[in-house]
Amino acid sequence: MHEEWTDRLSEYLDGELPADEQRAVDAHLRGCAECAAVLADLKRVVARAQQAGAAPRPPSADLWAGIAAGIDSQRSAKPSGERSASDDAVAAFSDRSAEAFARRRAFAMKSRRIAFTLPQLAAAAVLVAAVSGGLVLKFAGRPEGLRYETASDNRRDAQADSAPGAQPFRAAADDRAAADVDRIVPVSMADAQYDAAVADLEGALKQGRGRLDAATIAIVEHNLQIIDQAIAQAREALAGDPANTYLSGHLVEARRRKLDLLRRAAALTSESD
């Protein structure tokens, strides 16, 4: 067989064989078309990899809002006496970015008409992460939960995308009269505000639970359990190493994931109407 030769072709190609082996492979290649063809293929693979390295592809979505929010969370963790003007600039910047991101996200989700599959929901919980920087719709007295904005709302918001105060979510047309009870509250990762937002969303989810099928509920609960475990583990680790920035970031990230999952699940209850 040719394996004894082909196994050395990558090193041959990279010029990493000892000189005598390099010469031996050279001699073999001159008389073996099969191995020469493999070598040609390997050269093409390497060339393709180099092309890929030279032409990186950007992410399909803008990730900046989540980064700005992450930066902001670090700033928030600092004692107030250590905050600088640049910290406050980051905070303002982060808020604007998060709102713009949330509007874009709402627009994208609306265009897909919220067709969550179960794997998508699970993936959203675990993988998408809460990059919106913690914007949550609090809905007083609206057990039907959330609705994403209409296309006309999106067009209007797209025109006003630079307005920092624009709201990422709106009541749907049939709930427009109730829109005045909806308000956007930017949620910091500070415990009290975060806990309140989580409690609100958990309440909404509980009320809308009957609109979801059992499999969806199981996935949501399973993912919440995983996230809660991650939060508990991060807290425990931080107790022993409070200055560890990686652990801090991990905790913030896990808390955001929980908020994001709850928000999506609550939205799903209204979309199931």
Place this chain on the structure above:
Amino acid sequence: MTLSADPPVKSGLDGDVALAAAGDPSAFERLYRTHVARIHSLTRRMLGTHEADEVTQDIFVRTWQKLGQFRGESAFSTWLHRLAVNVVLERRRTFAIQRERIADDPAALDYVTVAPARADLTVDFENALEQLPAGAREIFVLHDVEGYKHREIAGMLEITSGTSKRQLHRARMLMRKHLQGD
């Protein structure tokens, strides 16, 4: 609220890097936009599509944290890229994926036997990459895409250079099957 003085812009660093190191988020956003494609491509190729967004965000947040440590002794892009590789490898360790990294996976050969349509070669290259066994993929990406040497890869992954070479060859042979229709 009493504001402390912002740190001065560090001399010796180029424009936006210096501004970002001094705490200017707008400058840091510009750096993000300049470098995100390469960093996201690295994370996507090393960890897969599903992890890439989140890990990319983590990388840039950590970059912001560590900018004060950047001395300008290398290009910012080089420093950032190395930081990104470290975060990616750390993430892999965190999820214990590395345990399976060097495990043989003959079934992987079956994943990449379909020749791609010519119009989609780039995408198919990325898809084929994502289907490589994790250990072979990360070495292929680090060596052939990112240009690291076996010695450097061995140090990063705490393996021998010989293992790195074997995994690279394995990855190339798998990719070769995919590109045979090219």
